[in-house]
Amino acid sequence: MKNDTVKLAHGSGGRLSRELVERVFLKAFSNPALAPLEDSAVVPAGGETLAFTTDSYVVTPVEFPGADIGRVAVCGTVNDLAVKGARPLALSAGFIIEEGFPMDLLGRLAGSMRRAAAEAGVSIVTGDTKVVEKGKADGVFINTAGVGLIPRGRALSSSSVKAGDAVIVSGCLADHGVAVMNARNRLGLRGGIKSDAAPLNALAEAALRRPGVRAMRDITRGGLATVLNEVCGACGLGAEIEESALPVAPATAKACALLGLDPMYVANEGKLAVFCSAAAAPAVLKAMRSHRYGRKAAVVGRMVRDPRRSVRLLTAIGGSRVMLMLEGEQLPRIC
Amino acid sequence: MTADRFSSPLWRDRALAASAVRRMEALAAEAASRSGGQLNFMEVCGTHTMAIAASGMRRLFPKGLRMLSGPGCPVCVTSQGDIDGVLALAAVPGAVIATFGDMMKVKGSGGLDLHSMRERGSDVRVVYSPLDAVELAAAEPSRQVIFVGVGFETTAPVVAAAVARAAKAGLRNFSSTAFFKLVPPALEMLLSDPSNKISGFMLPGHVSSVIGLEPYLFVARKYRVPCVVAGFEPLDILAAVNMLLEQVISGRPEVQDEYFRAVPAAGNPAALKLMREVFSVRDADWRAIGRVKDTGLGFSRAYARFDALKRFGIPRKAAPEPKGCLCGRILLGKAQPPDCRLFGKACTPSNAVGPCMVSSEGACAAWFKYGA
Structure with missing residues (x-):
């Protein structure tokens, strides 16, 4: 411990960031x-x-x-x-x-x-x-x-999410992280990839005007995968996500494939994850889609009973695998 | 060239995948009855390892058919001694180390990596292309810029292009390491071990787009092992497995090209020419295997002045592997990540012991991140 230092990965928004907060700050400020x-x-x-x-x-x-x-x-x-x-x-x-x-x-x-x-x-x-x-x-x-x-009577919390609840994301994922990486490193990726940074309070209000919303999360650093793992940890459930339902813009998907990045771990600055009862999902989705920042909103999966609290991705080709929290930093690959 | 040809959603189509899997089940049953038991196909390339894991495909493979990861992840095969060489370069006063991100977390034998060198004051920068490192050298003439050149025939021509550009621009403050490895000799290394159990090779699409098909012919002719060059989309991989199974059944091994939309039979002559001009074949140090004659590339005589190790007087040394780490056996297809006692316990991506866990394309990282 004595020679331990803060690593860049402690700031990545993934598992190590959480460890840093828990080990140092939660302990100190409890x-x-x-x-x-x-x-x-x-x-x-x-x-x-x-x-x-x-x-x-x-x-x-x-x-x-x-x-x-x-x-x-x-x-x-x-x-x-x-x-x-x-x-x-x-x-x-x-x-x-x-x-x-x-x-x-x-x-x-x-x-x-x-x-x-x-x-x-x-x-x-x-x-x-x-x-x-x-x-x-x-x-x-x-x-x-x-x-x-x-407002009175409102109590959203990841711990209130129930088995069977729907998982909705408010639009295309990974644009912000890829846009910044493209600008930072002058990668010259085309396709007009832009940061999605937007204030989402009106979109959140639109969703909350429908009954049945139990929790919402801001999907930022660490991406959707990290948010889902945090929610699973808090409510004691697992999640099943349909790869083919995940909204990712084609230009962003191509950029991620080229750089070896997984869009599920890339940062966003204008996306929500909404957890609501399955019965409420169609109305919540409709309300979100009627808002300018929620036009591409989609139900991407559901919460399931799972003692291991794991997030599983049901892949487009019919396979399945786990989606862990972000480990370390996302680094571009060699080839 | 349109990207759609390479990564259209069609390459992940569920109905097509389901029909490929049904065919695979039938072929695997027939192939198993011909070959008498377990089939072990090896994907040589780390990008394939990741693609197989990320698509959740392992669950779709029939019983009796196993994909093994081979020695094709650039970070994984780089020897401990060569990593120590990179860290020694990072300690050269006033030097800037330019590297692909993947190399940042590989520990040297002293337990340090490029991240920790940066914390201690070394100037280490992640670049996306070796050409960025040449630009850096041109922009900062008072600094020595050293590129960390590792990888296979995919990366070597790009580094060759960077070195040639630096030579043309007369840059005296640019140099690179040349820890390059060659894929065909690596296959020969695996096959010449009589205890190998490889029933077929899924060959790397990227490398093959440079070297073409001819360098693999010996695998089918001399060792009678089926070969298919494959692309990286899920359907590419399923199709390549089926082609390998068909070769096993027919008993006529050959080198087939599933990825013909990117890999011409003759490869990329321009890239090969540049690579052969800047580099020449020499002995390479492989992780866990040691020094093997004529299996890598070093600087040619004409470009020897760009060799960073020579320029800064750093000797090429051998160093022992981390204790308890099975990376060496995993690279040879003799063990799978969960066989290692350190896997997922003492060795995780954020605290990796061996390079197969460090590299984002390593077999251990793929098993850890995506599960079985």
Whole structure:
């Protein structure tokens, strides 16, 4: 333990990230609001219930097709609130800026944050800036926090998911991660792959207006596979996912095949996983599809009794295999 | 060339797959009665290993038909000594190591990997192509940029192109390792062991698109073992297995090309020419097998100045394998990952002991990630 250090893989959003949080922070901060380790903490406030969350953003490059670090920073926090059924009340933004960072780029990022917040119907009401010496940060790091109000009677939790429940995803997976990788490494992949970064609070509300939704998750780093494993761990069930039902845009699927990436583990910034009763699924799906960020929503599988709490993929050719949490980082292969 | 020809959803069509599986069951029953028992087909290439596991295909294979993983994952076959060489290069003051991501986590005999070298201050960068490393060298003339060249006939021509470009541009601050291995001699190594139980080879599509079919003829003629070059989509693999079964049944082994949409019989003459100009055949150090004569590629005399080990005076040494690790036997098709006592316990992808677990295309990583 003494020579143990933090590895890049501890930040990948997969199993090691969870281990780091459990080993260091959960142990140090231990309290009931933190313990479930969901997208937002649920905090009582007088007679009301608040959702509270924070997230830091580190992306190279800061601008990429479809979005930029500012939009992602606002959407990520709005979405962490939205999946707990909360309506966002206010956001904060903190900036760690490397000396020499172009002022006009910073202005563009701020404008992008304002537009994303306006779209979500929330304001950035407080903030902080720090400037560090050249080389002590990579351009700009942004932290956002958000507080939201959970309407009475709403209690979404991964632990309430039941056997037989349907698993819905809100649209095409893996676009964000592939778009950023393409921009970062100038891979020149064509097909117009763009980040999906979007505020999903209105989409979540649309789904929640139908009865039967038991839990929602924001599918970000670690991808759908990691989210499903976390939900299975929390509710004590397994999941069966139909490979042929998974929405992945053809250009993204090709890019993943080329790079040796599995789209189930690639990051998204504008996708929800919704867990609802099988009976409610058609109505929830219809409500989601009527929203601009849910047009490609699809039922991709179901929750099943499984003492091993495993996520199984029923493959397109009729085979089946497990889908574990992300192990380490996803690295492109040699050939 | 359209990508659709290579990866259309048709290559994963459920009805076509079901009919291929039915045919496989019938053929396997007949082949087993001819050959008298267990059939062991070896997929030589790591990309096939991953494709078989990711498509959940293992459950569809009939009883008595087993796919073994062979020595075709670039990271897996790289010897412990060569990994130590890479780590020694990473410690050269002021050097930039440019590498494919797969090599980041392979531990040297001292327990360090390129990740931990980076934590300790080495400049290690993941690139997607060796040509990126040449651009890096051109952009940073005051730094020595060293590319980690490992792999087979798929990667060697690309590295050759990078070296040739650096030579043309007169770059004195670019070099590469040349730990390249050749697939046909690897097959010969496996077959010359009289205890091998290989009933057929599923040959790598990528490598074959460079070298063509001719270099494999000895397998069918001298060793009488069926060969099929296969693509990487699930239906490619099912079709290739059926073609192998048909060869077993007919008793007339040959080299067939299932992946003819990408693999011409003559391979890629331009890539071969470049590869033979920059590199020449030499002895290679194989993980768990040791040094084998004329099974790899090193720099040719004309390009010897680009050899990173020579430039920085790093000797090529042998080093022992990690204790208890079965990677060597797995690479030879003599064991399967779950046979290893370390598998899934002391050895997992985030804390890998052997290279077959480190590499995203290694047999152990495939079994761990996708299950049986």
